[in-house]
Amino acid sequence: ETGVTQSPTHLIKTRGQQVTLRCSSQSGHNTVSWYQQALGQGPQFIFQYYREEENGRGNFPPRFSGLQFPNYSSELNVNALELDDSALYLCASSLAPGSRAKYFGPGTRLTVT
Amino acid sequence: EDKVVQSPLSLVVHEGDTVTLNCSYEVTNFRSLLWYKQEKKAPTFLFMLTSSGIEKKSGRLSSILDKKELSSILNITATQTGDSAIYLCAVSSRDDKIIFGKGTRLHILP
Numbered sequence: 001e002t003g004v005t006q007s008p009t010h011l012i013k014t015r016g017q018q019v020t021l022r023c024s025s026q027s028g029h030n031t032v033s034w035y036q037q038a039l040g041q042g043p044q045f046i047f048q049y050y051r052e053e054e055n056g057r058g059n060f061p062p063r064f065s066g067l068q069f070p071n072y073s074s075e076l077n078v079n080a081l082e083l084d085d086s087a088l089y090l091c092a093s094s095l096a097p098g099s100r101a102k103y104f105g106p107g108t109r110l111t112v113t
Numbered sequence: 114e115d116k117v118v119q120s121p122l123s124l125v126v127h128e129g130d131t132v133t134l135n136c137s138y139e140v141t142n143f144r145s146l147l148w149y150k151q152e153k154k155a156p157t158f159l160f161m162l163t164s165s166g167i168e169k170k171s172g173r174l175s176s177i178l179d180k181k182e183l184s185s186i187l188n189i190t191a192t193q194t195g196d197s198a199i200y201l202c203a204v205s206s207r208d209d210k211i212i213f214g215k216g217t218r219l220h221i222l223p
Contacts, residue, residue, distance in 0.1 A: 042213035056209035104155040
């Protein structure tokens with residue numbers, strides 16, 4: 001157990017809907033990053049938040065957005081869901097942006113029908 | 114475009130065998146290479162490598178980075194069924210991006 005929690009664990013949405021996923025980082029960690037892992041693929045970096053500001057982003061469209069709160073918990077929002085958004089969404093927390101060890105949460109499995 | 118390539122994509126061996134997993138990368142502004150083990154959902158951190166030629170070791174697992182060849186290997190000796198998992202290689206860049214490979218799915222037969 002890493003101390004990183006995510007909710008919900010599973011979610012089913014319809015194409016075109018919006019979804020919010022949540023992540024609570026490990027105590028003392030001020031950096032949260034989000035990843036999308038499609039079946040059979042490695043995780044793909046979506047973005048990273050450090051002290052409530054986005055400080056790195058992968059190749060994801062603007063309909064993927066996020067927030068980090070003063071307690072360093074974080075949200076991932078996805079608008080206008082597409083079938084290809086079906087994936088495991090992982091968040092990871094770390095002590096600092098360049099920190100080596102990223103502690104991953106158990107993930108949220110999103111299915112878009 | 115930055116990329117991380119792992120090989121083989123899957124591997125089946127018998128308990129007690131030694132395995133070598135490979136990772137090669139093309140990433141601008143390389144900062145470090147990381148190895149993770151993913152059994153169910155959450156990847157767990159194994160190693161971070163920043164310097165070429167220095168072996169990192171943890172029990173039966175070891176890893177080394179070759180910056181000249183832009184590659185790394187992860188060795189597991191005396192494999193056990195509990196080693197069955199997906200092993201992910203990732204490279205972090207100086208602009209705080211992290212790029213994962215597709216992983217190697219390792220299955221250990223009893």
